[in-house]
Amino acid sequence: MSTMAVPDIAVAPVDEGFWTRSRKVGLTLLALGLLSAVLFGALATDQQARFTLSDDAAGTALEINGTIGAILFGIITIAAGAALLAGVPKRWFLPVLGVGLVAFVLSFLCWQVSAAPTGQNFMPLVNIIRGTFILALPLIFGALAGVLCERSGVVNVAIEGQLLMGAFSGALFGSISGSVWVGLVAAAIGGAFISLLLAVFAIRYLVDQVVMGIVLNLLAVGVTGFLYERLMQTDAAKYNSAPRFSNWEIPLLKDIPVLGPALFRGNIFLYLGLLLVLVIHIGLFRTRWGLRTRSVGEHPIAADTLGVKVLRVRYRNVLLAGVVAGIGGASYTLALYSFTKNMIGGKGFIALAALIFGRWNPTGALLAALFFGFADQLATYLGAINSVIPSQFLAMLPYLATILAVAGLVGRVRAPAADGKPYIKG
């Protein structure tokens, strides 16, 4: 993980003795299961917890008695924990862990939905899934930008700035030209501009990359905020009324129950984001470009010896990252809202968290982003049903999860070996 790990203390004795990582996780899961079965079971009411397959309370629904559901899913979590504790083959570890965690969440939901005020004992799944993806969208783009950058060995803390600049220039040039496509291109260029600064200063001038990222975020906040006040606030009709992409319905897919209305009647950014995950994943692990990128990120000297142009690969990847993040920023201003000051509001840092939580892997980052998006959407939902769980604590979840991941409690994460180290051709 860290280039500065402290070897004089045992780094969590992972594979030693009885307490393997799998068993520790199992024990934690067991405790979570007990908690949910006992506590959630006791707090849940006898109301039916309805999970409707639509936008609202109507239509078919999956129903379960609140108390029974909370206890039942708690027991499933306990079983999963017990299985891990007893020892399962290694390839079963992730599926079993997944089942345990999902059951835990379901137990929690049974309690919350059944304890909601009468008449609101339902959870509209279409709504939740759609909201999850919408909230995860900037995270997906941002995390992909991080993957592109960091896999080639440049730390990207400037995701926030790239998203913000993309959102801003998308709104500005989209409004001036009146065309969404011009806006989209401008957004990509805006994100790439921040990337260019990052690349030049990190690669050419060898400035510390974390420092540069932090400063670029502030620069982006300052420049967009300044121009927003000077241009957009004074003449919103001219500078801040960008046209928006309309929703595209995908034939056939849109008719799938639940997923169809939730995912396949969305806007271009959703499809683009999911497509990019696929493209970058395949590109990274199946193409020559990906091999070079990874080799430059892991061992630039070896890559250089083999004739890979290390700096060129890094420049290209950092710029590509800016393009991706810029488009991610446009998913706000060219689809949902008009531009406001500092509108990204920390999403770039959650994207960074998703990148780390997803272990610098496009698919992992997608899953992490969806998990964080779900936590976000859940906070909104729980707020609407007057839950006792404060929304702020759910909002903390992504950050706490990342800390646990980095500390090696949920499985070790490891950055590309040369991440953050400038390369000087020797």
Added chain:
Amino acid sequence: MTNPNPQSGSPDKEPASEAQAAQNALGNTERAEVATEPDRSVAKPGPEPEPKPSLGRLFLDNLWAANTFTVTLLSLVLAIVVGAVLMIISDPDVLSTYSYITSRPSDAINSSWTLVSEAYANLFKGSIFDPEAFSGWLNGANGWQAVLAPISETLTYAAPLVFTGLSVALAFRGGLFNIGAQGQATIGVIMAALAGFLLPLPPGLHLLVAVLAGALGGAIWGFIPGILKARAGAHEVINTIMLNYVATYFLTWLIVQNGVQDPNRTDAISKAVDSSAQLPRLLGDNLRVHAGILLAVLATWAVAWLLNRSTLGFELRAVGANPDAARTAGISVTRTYILIMVFAGILAGLGGSNMVLGSTASALTPLVVAQIGFDGILVALLGRVKPWGVLLAALLFGALQAGGNRMQSYSGISLELVTVLQALIVIFIAAPALVKAIFQLRAARAARLQTSLAKGW
């Protein structure tokens, strides 16, 4: 440790400096040491066979060499120029004069000059000295307070930045990058405010307890990434970023709880800190400057002493310079990492208490901490991670903030320009090679322009 760049005074060609910078970047371990003892290497005349040049000659040579002072000054100039360009291109009226610049260039130049010079004049008047207030005082039109008001504002804004800047700088010297000053200050502000309105204590003691509570809050929030770093090798940059947000959400949650929220208000604001727990104002009630700035100077001195004179400071610098060597020498690296983060947390926590016990605010709101943690990073870099340098950098940033307020209300230039200026200054400072190239500076005698000390993930 010897100077890692033996050829540092050698020909001032571009490639030489590149190699130099490269060496600095590679020799992470040595960089901290370079930052530690630059003054000695300059003060030491060294065995020079040639006759010593005259003082005036030396001065002129150094004036246009890429030394710390020149680069800092030129970075400021560059930032101001970019700021001016931003002002011009964002003003439609001025911009329209550029459409006929070939036929009547005077229009464009005049209107640009008026816009920019007025804005920067207001920046100066709001932060340092306002001639009108001075003449008003001489004529008896206003009191002496009006003359000191700009300075008072500057010091008020600078005080918390000194603390957070020191927090980041101290961690830097120990080889850690504390991005968590924001979160530590947030927990600090919470603890200080809670102590400020929940504890019924006599004046004096109450203030002391509130300030210490802030420090304790910061210490706790610094301890977490410290122990995670030391025990699990978890990178402090990631953890401190995450903890910043955890702290922010905790603050927004806490404000609206019973017993904390102001009972007369429905919006998110806490009760006000008792007057017995507020830092006394230094120049009467009309001026906002408070004792926080004195504490800040004291803290600067304390950190300077800690770094340069104490055993802990030596261990800290040793660990920052080369953890492996430090461990071989018998220094407990884990203990030092934890202590560094705790001390950094204490400093940031004190910065937080400044925000709620001083004159900036007296109650918790979601934005009570402002940006002091993130600004602290810039301040630390600008101050070259040296305690007294941090103090000066904080004063500059405080002045920009104070002047920015006046610029906003008098010239209608958004306060965001100050953020831009601050970021630009630090960007240029962080890349001395760029400044050097732009101004064609001579190579410096001592290669000590690299400020960044952190390592990758």
